[in-house]
Amino acid sequence: METKDLAKPLIRISNLEHSFTEGEGTIHALRGVSFDALAGEVTAVVGPSGCGKSTLLYLMGLLDRPDSGEIHLEEDSVALANDEIRTNLRNTKIGFVFQFHFLIKELTVCENVALPLRKSGVPEKQALRKAKDVLCRLGLDDKCDRLANKLSGGEQQRVAIARALVHSPALLLADEPTGNLDTANSEKVFQLLIQFAREEKIAVILVTHNSEIADNCDHIISMKDGQIINR
Amino acid sequence: MSLFGITLGIAFFVITQAQTSGFEAFFIRTILGTNGAIRISDSFQDMHGTVRSSSKEGKTRFFFHSREGARYTEGIENTELLRNALLHFPEISGISEVLEGNAILNGGSRSQTIQMHGIVLDDHIMVSDVENQIIQGSLSAFESDSMTILLGNRIAQRLMLKLGDRVTIEGGTGNLQLRIAGLFETGVSQIDKNRAYVHLSTSKAFLGKRFSGSIFQLSMFEPEKAPEISAQIQETTGHRVVSWQEREQVWLDVFKALRISSAITVSSILLLSGLGIFNVFAIMVMEKTRDIAILRSMGFKPSDISAVFLWQGAIILVIGIFLGSCVGILSTYGISKIPLRIRGIFSTESFVVNWDLSHYLWAILIAVLFVSIASWIPARRAAKIEPAKIIRETV
Ligand SMILES: Nc1ncnc2c1ncn2[C@@H]1O[C@H](COP(=O)(O)OP(=O)(O)OP(=O)(O)O)[C@@H](O)[C@H]1O
Ligand SMILES: [Mg+2]
Secondary structure, eight states: OHHHHHHSEEEEEEEEEEEEEETTEEEEEEEEEEEEEETTOEEEEEOSTTSSHHHHHHHHTTSSOOSEEEEEETTEEOTTOOHHHHHHHHHHTEEEEOSSOOOOTTSBHHHHHHHHHHHTTOOHHHHHHHHHHHHHHTTOGGGTTSBGGGSOHHHHHHHHHHHHHTTOOSEEEEESTTTTSOHHHHHHHHHHHHHHHHHHTOEEEEEOSOHHHHHTSSEEEEEETTEEEEO | OHHHHHHHHHHHHHHHHHHHHHHHHHHHHHHHHHHOSEEEEEEEOOHHHHHHHHHHHSOHHHHHHHTTTOSEESSBSOHHHHHHHHTTOTTEEEEEEEEEEEEEEEOSSOEEEEEEEEEOHHHHHHHSOHHHHEEEEOHHHHHHOTTEEEEEHHHHHHHTOOTTOEEEEESTTSOEEEEEEEEEOOSBHHHHHHEEEEEHHHHHHHHTOSSSOEEEEEEESSGGGHHHHHHHHHHHHOEEEEEHHHHTHHHHHHHHHHHHHHHHHHHHHHHHHHHHHHHHHHHHHHHTHHHHHHHHHTTOOHHHHHHHHHHHHHHHHHHHHHHHHHHHHHHHHHHHTSEEEEOBSSOEEEOOOOOOHHHHHHHHHHHHHHHHHHHHHHHHHHHTOOHHHHHHHOO
8 A cells, every 4th residue: 555655655756847928038947847756755856046946946836837748746746737726735734844933922832733634624723732732752841942043043944844733734735845954954943854754754846056965865857957967 | 104094084974964963863853843844825826736636636727716817825725724734644744834924023112023923822733843842931821822922032032021021013904912922932943033933723713714724734754755845745735845955955055065175184184094004005016026936836826925014004004993983972062061042044052963973874974985095006016026026136
């Protein structure tokens, strides 16, 4: 059963294209990108600045729509799904971590982490308990009731990861999650991502400029000018 | 701050409306109590009108025969016929025949021209508030003696007359000695300065108008209906019939203008509060753009986002309405206790206020309108935030 699940790609993207119109000109950020990602594996996306890594991630995360191409999430075609379906999928199947933590500073750490659960209708107490569990696993149990903006950068990024994982997503998308952190913290955050991917069978797509981190991932996708140049 | 504005706006709205409409209602009560709801006077010769109505009442034919060629007859000629005709109108609650005429009142040392109204007291009580307008003497003293007179109190002041004094009225067919049985005050200075009541029979004899020249003053169960009933009476009887609304049109328009202008003025407070709310929300949307973006990326719907702002607007609105109405009610009550002596178009001893739910409903409606717009626009803007764009721009 498990092997069968693992054999099927969790997310399969084929021939994705995306362009931005800026004034008169058109920028082709993605020119036909295809790859699969399996549950429980970590895929690193690397490449020079401006090659389209973030764009790719936003398309996979259903925050944006491709010009053409297809995205299958757990076998369902989602590239052109309507907003309601996409919004729902983001709430149930996808977790995001960005370079900036995007924590809401008026809320406590626990409340921040519980937000995705609150959205999907989990009662407050239960959501906070679950949030606390996840924070525990990330070594942040003592910071639960602090306001989010009273933490260090590394801690904040770990809280952001907790928030991305609290609803047990199938797909975790991380856009330079360690970009703002020092080496020690980067290493720690990365280890946590790997650990969660393995334990919870999450497909992790990780954009990074750190080659050391990339080398430790299951797969590396190198991009240049909106295309994949090797696998 | 915006809450304070909404509260204040609603309270002011209610208070000013209570006052202006209070004064208006009081004015209407005064004029109804003085001159009745409807006055029927001269008949006029309207060929179509009279011919049409002649078959129904048989009354207007009378005018054709007696006054051939005349365009117009002063007063009502056959009061009994008209009275019977008026019985067909169930809306009319009282009919009083009044004979008006000018006379000179000689109080011994000084004299002045007065408007003498001949009345049948029992009938006139039905159509006016004369019972409550007596400030000295009594109606029973007047009723029991046909050679008595009721004087407007300003006349008495001017001529320095007291209750029980004897006065002479001159003009008409001769002089007449009358005793002052009472003084009245309507509050309408024009009336208090000029009017005197005598017995109808006395005035008929004095003015030599035994059979004609009277007018009818009518009261109604529902004075608001006076214009339609007037039109109907005019149609069927061929008399000139004037409702109080028509008679006092100028004043009623003044009150209406006053009420509307104060409503507009006070609404501007609500408008400003609305702008304040809009401002606060618009800034909030800008400041929270990132938070909104991340919430959207987590699967919060655009409607979830706008709901936050709409809820806040609604809370401000509900609290503002509640507080504003409370302040409005208390202040209105307080104002009604402020002593204030007005004489002129009517008289009162304190601020007149009118309690009317519709003032509150209007205030609430206006507040709801402004606050809804003020929160809806920023809420919509918040809902339209593109998460991908914001996140991309935040590094
Ligand atoms: N909103 C936008 N409007 C116009 N062009 C854009 C927009 N967002 C991205 N681009 C362009 O699309 C291309 C790919 O951008 P993208 O952000 O995906 O690059 P990236 O690989 O993530 O770069 P970095 O490593 O610096 O984050 C770039 O040339 C960029 O200038
Ligand atoms: Mg990027």
